[in-house]
Amino acid sequence: MGDYRDLIFYQKASEVAEGINDLIKTWPKTMQAQEISRRVFRSAMSIGANIAEGHGRHEGSEYIHYLIIVQSSANETDHWFHTMLILA
DSSP states (O other): OOOGGGOHHHHHHHHHHHHHHHHHHTSOOSHHHHHHHHHHHHHHHHHHHHHHHHHTTOSHHHHHHHHHHHHHHHHHHHHHHHHHHHHO
């Protein structure tokens, strides 16, 4: 099935994680900003991690389960990113 790092959606997840990491470095150090930064960082990192872990399952219902978790993490990241924009 190949290496998970060859998957385009893993590469895109890595780009998102890198962009979020760069963005939160520039954010203020207020308690609110730091809390949102932690949440968006955690959810963005879990996208790629779950792609990698699910890819190790290769096929079947476990693999699909991990892809559902990936979608959930992507939705959570989107929510926190938009929250960051609202509060910026």
